[in-house]
Amino acid sequence: MITDIHVSIYHPMHFERGKNYCVEAASGIGKSSLLHFIGGFRTDYDGSVLLDGHDIRDYSSAQKAQLYRTELAYLFQDLRLFPNLTAYENVEIVNQQTHFRSKESIRAMFEQLGIVEKWDSPARLLSWGQQQRVAFVRSLSQPCSFLLMDEPISHLDDLNAGVMAEMVMKEQSERHFGIIATSLGKTLPINYHQTVQL
Numbered sequence: 458m459i460t461d462i463h464v465s466i467y468h469p470m471h472f473e474r475g476k477n478y479c480v481e482a483a484s485g486i487g488k489s490s491l492l493h494f495i496g497g498f499r500t501d502y503d504g505s506v507l508l509d510g511h512d513i514r515d516y517s518s519a520q521k522a523q524l525y526r527t528e529l530a531y532l533f534q535d536l537r538l539f540p541n542l543t544a545y546e547n548v549e550i551v552n553q554q555t556h557f558r559s560k561e562s563i564r565a566m567f568e569q570l571g572i573v574e575k576w577d578s579p580a581r582l583l584s585w586g587q588q589q590r591v592a593f594v595r596s597l598s599q600p601c602s603f604l605l606m607d608e609p610i611s612h613l614d615d616l617n618a619g620v621m622a623e624m625v626m627k628e629q630s631e632r633h634f635g636i637i638a639t640s641l642g643k644t645l646p647i648n649y650h651q652t653v654q655l
Contacts (some may be wrong), residue, residue: 458528459508459509459529460474461474463506463510464505464506465504467487470653472603474634475634477635477650477651478635478637478638479638479639479644479651480639480652482641487655488607489533489534490502491639491655492531496513496529497513497521508528528603530596530601530634531596532589534608536589536591538588538591541579543577543580544577544578545563545576545577547580547591548563548591552598557598558598566594567594569620570593572590572591585612586614589612603635603636604625604635605637606637606638607639608643609638618643618645618646619646622647625645625647
């Protein structure tokens with residue numbers, strides 16, 4: 458269980474489990490890169506990323522795989538859905554690795570987000586906003602110590618953004634994970650302990 462993340466790349470940053478952080482910067486400054494650095498998807502930086510004091514660059518492939526299954530959950534800016542899989546299959550492909558959620562609880566989240574009618578639709582046929590909500594459900598369908606969300610409401614209206622915020626706060630209250638969310642002017646409407654400027 459990861460309790461803190463220290464990043465010294467742009468400038469020193471410290472993220473604690475159970476707290477909420479908003480990372481703000483202009484387009485192209487490095488918000489997405491920061492989240493990729495934290496997970497070890499990219500290592501082309503000067504400085505360090507320490508997960509509970511351990512440098513992510515020292516993790517083996519097997520350790521990283523375990524990290525993605527149990528410690529770090531992502532909602533990527535480019536969503537990374539499989540276009541030919543259905544909305545539900547895109548969530549289940551992650552859930553079947555950990556058996557974290559029942560099919561019924563996944564369907565309930567689809568209903569809350571107003572996309573249950575897209576359950577059996579291939580992801581490629583969904584609007585970007587609908588795909589964003591599917592990717593959000595997928596990010597909540599695994600255990601984690603930190604939930605990292607890259608511009609999670611960029612294509613959502615205020616109503617759906619509010620629903621997403623309520624859902625993620627309920628999950629956090631039950632599971633005590635940390636939230637690191639990036640923003641380019643449109644911010645997930647939750648209470649943040651700190652706003653980080655890159």
